Amino acid sequence: MVFEKLTFRSVTVRPVLVPLRRPVVSKVGLFDQWPIILIDLATEEGIVGRSYLEPYLKHSARYIVPAIHDLADARKGHAIRPSEDFQNGRRGLNLIGYEGVSMIAVSGLDMAAWDALAKAAGMPLAVLLGGSTGPVPAYNSNGLWLTDVHALGDDAQALVAEGGFKGLKLRLGRDRLADDLAAIEGVRAAVGADIKLMVDFNQGLSLGDALHRCHALDEQGLYWFEEPIAYNNLAGYVRLTRELKTPVQLGENFYGPRALHHALSIGAGDYVMPDLMRIGGVTGWMRASAIAGTAGVEMSTHLYPEYSAHLMRVTETAHWLEWQDWADPILAAPFEISDGLLTVPNRPGAGVEWNEDAVKRYRYD
Known part of the structure; x- marks a missing residue:
């Protein structure tokens, strides 16, 4: 089935902490578990786009997840258009700066949006x-x-x-x-x-x-x-x-x-x-x-x-x-x-x- 457009419905964001087979021992720290934030972007047409983020620090989910929800709330009911959403998402968070959490939240939703579009088209993302x-x-x-x-x-x-x-x-x-x-x-x-x-x-x-x-x-x-x-x-x-x-x-x-x-x-x-x-x-x-x-x-x-x-x-x-x-x-x-x-x-x-x-x-x- 081919959709003329996909419409943003909701987003589910879930932090997980997964074990590492080989612990990370580097100048950035010691990790034997790795935090990952899972993002499921649901559309009115039934397609779900998925992405994940790797924010290094377990407790970073406390401020990244709310930022993702804030961006998602502003997109509900709108067509998914990643290029425009990228611009609007950055602009919507410019008062707290373009780097850090702002870009991380925008990136996570962007990846999920492109995944949803590729699924709707029945194509691998590369195609x-x-x-x-x-x-x-x-x-x-x-x-x-x-x-x-x-x-x-x-x-x-x-x-x-x-x-x-x-x-x-x-x-x-x-x-x-x-x-x-x-x-x-x-x-x-x-x-x-x-x-x-x-x-x-x-x-x-x-x-x-x-x-x-x-x-x-x-x-x-x-x-x-x-x-x-x-x-x-x-x-x-x-x-x-x-x-x-x-x-x-x-x-x-x-x-x-x-x-x-x-x-x-x-x-x-x-x-x-x-x-x-x-x-x-x-x-x-x-x-x-x-x-x-x-x-x-x-x-x-x-x-x-x-x-x-x-x-x-x-x-x-x-x-x-x-x-x-x-x-x-x-x-x-x-x-x-x-x-x-x-x-x-x-x-x-x-x-x-x-x-x-x-x-x-x-x-x-």
């Missing part, structure tokens, strides 16, 4: 956006945290085996440079030199420390240096990008496409990797990808692999999909990886449905 289903290169980001250096080799082998991965994310930024070097050596010894190592400092270094550490690691053949310093120190990123041989990656903290444009316009990075929760959902991603494409800058993803895979199929400078299985416990049909590729499934929408038994098990308020 609705003008692309096709198919494979997307992915690297495994499920482990290699700031844990015991001596255990990283076994961890790396297991991560490669999970899906025939050709690339892994390794976290660096230990107190001693020697320990970071030992971590790189241990992983390489376990999986070989052909596996690409994307290293992430999780904003854990000052600019001075980053200059020292990254220069010292610049001959290690690493695939990129991700967020060595605080995300908003763009002047520092300009300097690092200019001085280092290893490409500099940033962008998961870009709030909206204009932030990406500003960073690229001043040379603050070689690669970008927007996060759907912050860049503005599907609408924000499409606008940001046009900017990156015009600049010829390769664009990777951050979190949300199911939705991000669709978007990579329509991104001119598509680079790498970051793979985490953190949402798998509450998905009815988790996506699969084979030979280092995630193949976008040929089913309507983003292909995400909830395992309601698991949702009940992990629900919290």
Whole structure:
């Protein structure tokens, strides 16, 4: 059945706290459970669009969920038009600022709206956006945290085996440079030199420390240096990008496409990797990808692999999909990886449905 339009009816928002197979140990904190906010956008025509948010902090649902409801209340009875809704949602929250909770709430509803439209059209999201289903290169980001250096080799082998991965994310930024070097050596010894190592400092270094550490690691053949310093120190990123041989990656903290444009316009990075929760959902991603494409800058993803895979199929400078299985416990049909590729499934929408038994098990308020 084809609908001329979809009409916004209501939204259901449910926070869950899911277990992680490998605890996150990084400069941003220690997590053995992961908070996810599930969004179900119901329409008068019976289609339900689904999305989720990963807000890092369990208690952040207390202020994100009300913001989503406020936006939803203003849309009841109106046609779902993601581009216009993106603009109106941002405008409606501009008095409290365009970043932070404002953009997160707008992004969550935007992703659910696009999922609903694709379902109504009977198409995968990638197809609705003008692309096709198919494979997307992915690297495994499920482990290699700031844990015991001596255990990283076994961890790396297991991560490669999970899906025939050709690339892994390794976290660096230990107190001693020697320990970071030992971590790189241990992983390489376990999986070989052909596996690409994307290293992430999780904003854990000052600019001075980053200059020292990254220069010292610049001959290690690493695939990129991700967020060595605080995300908003763009002047520092300009300097690092200019001085280092290893490409500099940033962008998961870009709030909206204009932030990406500003960073690229001043040379603050070689690669970008927007996060759907912050860049503005599907609408924000499409606008940001046009900017990156015009600049010829390769664009990777951050979190949300199911939705991000669709978007990579329509991104001119598509680079790498970051793979985490953190949402798998509450998905009815988790996506699969084979030979280092995630193949976008040929089913309507983003292909995400909830395992309601698991949702009940992990629900919290």
